[in-house]
Amino acid sequence: MQLGFVSAIVEELPLEEVLALAGRLGYDCVEVLCWPKGKAERRYAGVSHIDVATLDTAGAARVRELVARTGVRISALGYYPNPLAADLEERRLAAEHLRVVIDAAALLGLDTVNTFIGRDPGRSVDGNWPLFREVWPPIIAHARQRGVRVGIENCPMFFSEDEWPGGKNLAVSPAIWRRMFAEIPDHNFGLNYDPSHLVWQLMDEVAPIEEFASRLFHVHAKDARLDRAKLDQVGTLATPLAYHTPKLPGLGSVRWGAFFAALTDARYDGPVCVEVEDRAYEGSLADRERALRQSAAFLRQYVA
Amino acid sequence: MQLGFVSAIVEELPLEEVLALAGRLGYDCVEVLCWPKGKAERRYAGVSHIDVATLDTAGAARVRELVARTGVRISALGYYPNPLAADLEERRLAAEHLRVVIDAAALLGLDTVNTFIGRDPGRSVDGNWPLFREVWPPIIAHARQRGVRVGIENCPMFFSEDEWPGGKNLAVSPAIWRRMFAEIPDHNFGLNYDPSHLVWQLMDEVAPIEEFASRLFHVHAKDARLDRAKLDQVGTLATPLAYHTPKLPGLGSVRWGAFFAALTDARYDGPVCVEVEDRAYEGSLADRERALRQSAAFLRQYVA
Amino acid sequence: MQLGFVSAIVEELPLEEVLALAGRLGYDCVEVLCWPKGKAERRYAGVSHIDVATLDTAGAARVRELVARTGVRISALGYYPNPLAADLEERRLAAEHLRVVIDAAALLGLDTVNTFIGRDPGRSVDGNWPLFREVWPPIIAHARQRGVRVGIENCPMFFSEDEWPGGKNLAVSPAIWRRMFAEIPDHNFGLNYDPSHLVWQLMDEVAPIEEFASRLFHVHAKDARLDRAKLDQVGTLATPLAYHTPKLPGLGSVRWGAFFAALTDARYDGPVCVEVEDRAYEGSLADRERALRQSAAFLRQYVA
Amino acid sequence: MQLGFVSAIVEELPLEEVLALAGRLGYDCVEVLCWPKGKAERRYAGVSHIDVATLDTAGAARVRELVARTGVRISALGYYPNPLAADLEERRLAAEHLRVVIDAAALLGLDTVNTFIGRDPGRSVDGNWPLFREVWPPIIAHARQRGVRVGIENCPMFFSEDEWPGGKNLAVSPAIWRRMFAEIPDHNFGLNYDPSHLVWQLMDEVAPIEEFASRLFHVHAKDARLDRAKLDQVGTLATPLAYHTPKLPGLGSVRWGAFFAALTDARYDGPVCVEVEDRAYEGSLADRERALRQSAAFLRQYVA
């Protein structure tokens, strides 16, 4: 495994400095976010460390040179929109830019792009399924042609009343992953597995690793603290941030020893990228560097 | 405390036989359901053992005579519609019949009517609040005038995709109860507390009893088994019947010893009515009698 | 479900008194043991309440008359030898008498005979498999012809150094049950499920019920206390009585509420027979009656 | 085992009615309290159902006749003063009356008297030891001469600031029992074991039974609920009623199944007497009868 981080947390730094910082803090790789240029639509979104829309062979060579110089690899390109948005224009733009990101990955010699399935939050899972069957097969086919794997992060994109009731990503549970892979069995369609989202859905965050071993393309190391005292007041029908808090690895409820044990037993040997979404560490750039330093110190006991 | 059951489970029996059965099985009381005459709109709904629309003084005397003869009391009248339904006509009819049930309770010399707050399932809790403020104050005022207490059952009325996403009853958690009682502090506005619904919302089903002691007007003894193995597959964002099963008392996850300890320490001395919604015991009338016999055998170790 | 007990515990009583006792103590049925006449070869073995070797139509009629008179049914005939014994003569006699018991069940109009698979304790599970394939298919075929189901109890028959190392019954775990039923898929080949044996093998004693629902022909209600303090001294490689104690229902580690919840959800509606093997209650006949009275008092909260 | 109750809870009834009530509620025996006549010095103290000071042969015969008539035995005589009180006069009177109770037990043909060791609460355990060595050997010798066993209840007699800091009974833990029995090894010196007091001292309430099997003369069935939420606010250095509540059997933290399993495995076959000190059931005599009826219903699943 290679230890990395998601570039969103240092959005103000140019790619070169992101990679240099990673090297300085002892990371092996970085997941580089590639949103379209323009304003972010939500917290943690909109970051772009490579402008994939304009990336050409020369640009790709420059990126590769940065990688060679810093010794820090790019684990994947990441772009997390809502490809099943209720708004048709948003839906179209998401699919379109996703293809651009996939093309860029191929151009950069990378094998993985991470994203979301998306969801119309006003419809049930069944209600979204026809959209899934319409939107996703061509994207996965395109990626296959480019030799790129698509890793779906299992984040429900449901945190507060803004995304009520259904959230903006269907791929939230083993039950739904099975349904997705039954629908699209392509070997380049898999998961960007983040244990923290299973924690606050009150699921075992380790058990699915064995079954989905062949679908694990990328891993996010984020933690979440389930707050039992708050859950006792509001119950699971409340919006999720009412009873849990995203935290740095080691400060939440993920059982990291068991998690890495399962990854190694599944013979997973890919990237594990810290995703910093802990509000207690999101002040200054120094705070965020501290978050990355601390996360590396914590995770290195499990990833040499 | 008095041990009873909710009359819904023996809907085919006339009131006289319901009370006689209760006496034969060792129960002290029965919660008598009083839906408007007409077809049931959902499972467990539509039962009417007293036709409150036509109840007059003579009819009330006949009911009282049955009670005296069988020695089995009526713990409360129950009617569980959706007074905040999105459909305006449904909403109006619910409030209207609820007033009739309250009047009937007064006529029968009973002090309690049990019901739901209701909810427009397509709106969030905040989105429902203006409806709550419009519909409920006059109902509670009416009940106060009649000397009747209104006990709100804490059932989310959300079980499967039919009630997605929000369910049909707002009163699901301590956080919302506090908000309800802050809005309408009347002493005749309280709870018909059912521990099973807290279990499957992953809340402590015992802890709220101390804080809400003065609001406990009635108690339902239903159990629910939280199925961890299924929850691990679907998570709490799934529809609730995907990860829990309603069961007879003693066959689920409610901690009954702790539950009755809390009730006694809160000096609760009212009815505790078994609500049979365990599919394994819903076949013949004999099956349902067996369910009631077994529930009494289980609960009598905690309620002498 | 019908509550019963295994007749072994009152071996000195004739059948008539066994059934009468059952009725007096509030039991619905009795599993009647039918060992060949002769001396017992081990504790709890050798009991015979019906001499099946000599049973004819007239004898069967007398038994049926006893049942009718006492109102206590016979849940099954039981005979628990080692049909895979290393000793060829013992092996042959076991199979032979088992057929006699099956024939007797048919003659008595009973649908179930309970027994063990047996095992050569000196060989591994794999080492025993050829014996299983040789001995069992003809027995099950014979029972099918007679319209009798064969329920295999999941007791390892391994308690102390006497049965070291492998015990005298192969059918100890879900993994082996699957193998058995894959080998002999006949619908009259199933289980006499005893949760206590899973407890001391450190297995979940409730979880298998859902998967094996269609194979549950009979249930034993025995409890076992796993003694953690003793296990810490000797470990699971020791002989099992070094770290557990068979106990009456409610005095051990079986989670009875969850157990009966699973049985009802699996729609099991057959007999549940108390098997008394608690040394603290095995003195006088009065002690053993007390054991049966107490077990009924405990179990009636789950089986009305 | 015989199920009974401690007579303190029905102090207003004469002995005859106490025994009759026991019989009516299905109890086998009663522990009869025998305080000196006069006013009670604390809650639950001062009760006297037999005036031992004046008991003569004729009086003893009358008591025996009551026992024969009601079929309810006297499990023991109980008197729970502070024989190590700081006040010398109190100390002297306690020892003196204790001898009278022992003599009365002998006269009544009873083999057990229950009491406390006592303690000067202002001194440490070590500080009390010289008093223990002075006061207790002659009492136990006297009892031995009379053929009476002395069962020491393990109640710390420390509940609120009134008994701060040390409580009024030394015999609170296995460590101290060992010290007591090392000091006075007489076989008529033992325990009146009450599991509830171990619960709130955060000890295993079941484990000591095996080691102290030969010292178990009498058992109290009282429960106690350890309130974790309150303990989190005050800690174990607070006075004990700040974090626990005495409750009826089944409404607290005692693991009754494991408790009776241990008693049976230790071959304990003496009395188990319910001690009602649950404030929620201490109102009218009817409330207290209800407490006794409920306790019997709960315990009969473990004591046939």
Place this chain on the structure above:
Amino acid sequence: MQLGFVSAIVEELPLEEVLALAGRLGYDCVEVLCWPKGKAERRYAGVSHIDVATLDTAGAARVRELVARTGVRISALGYYPNPLAADLEERRLAAEHLRVVIDAAALLGLDTVNTFIGRDPGRSVDGNWPLFREVWPPIIAHARQRGVRVGIENCPMFFSEDEWPGGKNLAVSPAIWRRMFAEIPDHNFGLNYDPSHLVWQLMDEVAPIEEFASRLFHVHAKDARLDRAKLDQVGTLATPLAYHTPKLPGLGSVRWGAFFAALTDARYDGPVCVEVEDRAYEGSLADRERALRQSAAFLRQYVA
């Protein structure tokens, strides 16, 4: 947060070497103990690394220079006497020297002094309260004038029979902290929070952090192992060292991940100082340096 240690563990080193050692071992700061010169009255007491009685402007400048040179800050001055001692002279001297330490902190430009409330161990909490009200308001007022915060460590100062029964510091639990801050609401009156003492009082060591966030001035990182096997023998009424052992961070029962999660969520950004009181690491100076090295290695996964 800044990682530091309490200077007591290296009492034989002069301040300069203490700070240099801290830097060498990767610590950010040191809590410097400032007892009056003279012999220690108990283990861990009596250490003085700055003689505050004689500290003048020149001396303060020298200390500041040391800090600047080593890059290791002074987190606070510490002095832990018994300001409510039963002995009036001891009580007076404690308050007097505490003022001197507060003055020294001001002179050194430090904002925090750590200490104990103290307690007359022979009186209950209520019995001590008048002393608290007499002694503490003027001290806190004095500190406020000097711009210094006073952090009260929550150590009960009760370990063995020497401090029986009440210990020498009132400030042991959230319940008492609330009472203290209600009495003296000044914003410069707060806590030096040590989770280990809550562990052995069987309290949640993490939960209070949210409520007392604004009162957290300083944190001690000490661990304590609650020994359940020993507690089962002696109970919580025994002296505390009979059932727990102070240990280095990571070798006890404190849940460090949850602890630092709570601190970060409370936005605590002050010092966290290791307090070494683990007898297994108290031999030579090399042993104690090893203790500090190991503690830093453990804690750096949570404090970058």
Place this chain on the structure above:
Amino acid sequence: MQLGFVSAIVEELPLEEVLALAGRLGYDCVEVLCWPKGKAERRYAGVSHIDVATLDTAGAARVRELVARTGVRISALGYYPNPLAADLEERRLAAEHLRVVIDAAALLGLDTVNTFIGRDPGRSVDGNWPLFREVWPPIIAHARQRGVRVGIENCPMFFSEDEWPGGKNLAVSPAIWRRMFAEIPDHNFGLNYDPSHLVWQLMDEVAPIEEFASRLFHVHAKDARLDRAKLDQVGTLATPLAYHTPKLPGLGSVRWGAFFAALTDARYDGPVCVEVEDRAYEGSLADRERALRQSAAFLRQYVA
């Protein structure tokens, strides 16, 4: 304590490189395996980093020089055969070579040799005891003469059907250790304690440390993950690898904090050697170096 590793994992490296690697990875010592030259008879066996059969004074001096040069000590010599093998020749060779290893340790100035008791797997523990009494006393006497301690590893040597039923080492549990040391009380007869084997035998892996403190000569740091889901399918009567997996420290079920707390409280100050038997890290030499690097990173938080 000194952190080391067992040399088996880098069997292809000569001793000099083994020690150099240890130094580079931050280890203090290495347990050097000394099997007789020849082919390995099982996984992890047969490794020889010092040819003890030919070791003379000059050879010993060369080894000591390597130790001095690298600064990495030899914690012990290790040789793990079956000295109680059923095969007499195997048994004889084991004892013979064990003496050679003991002599070599003395020649090298080392105080410890690690090995197994051995076992005839086809006989029970009692059945093996006469062999133990015959084989072991002379070996321990020989070691005592040489001033060498013999540390018995507590590995059952039972993993799969190959070693069924009894495994190849008697020394598996505290109960058996007591029996061993009662038989041979010599102070140079002790344990090479490996917590992982207690984990999969479902024993407390920490508790025995206090009792056996004086017998702890050497410690192995291996972890094992008990797989509850698999255990539920097969039970403890299955072969052990069916329900557990050997893992690197931190990736299994050993409670390392509690483990090192117990070691320090027992004042253990000897070597703790990582034993890598985690299949996920056994590929290339680079993989195995990674395993050692990661294990050191994990363990250094507990062993400075």
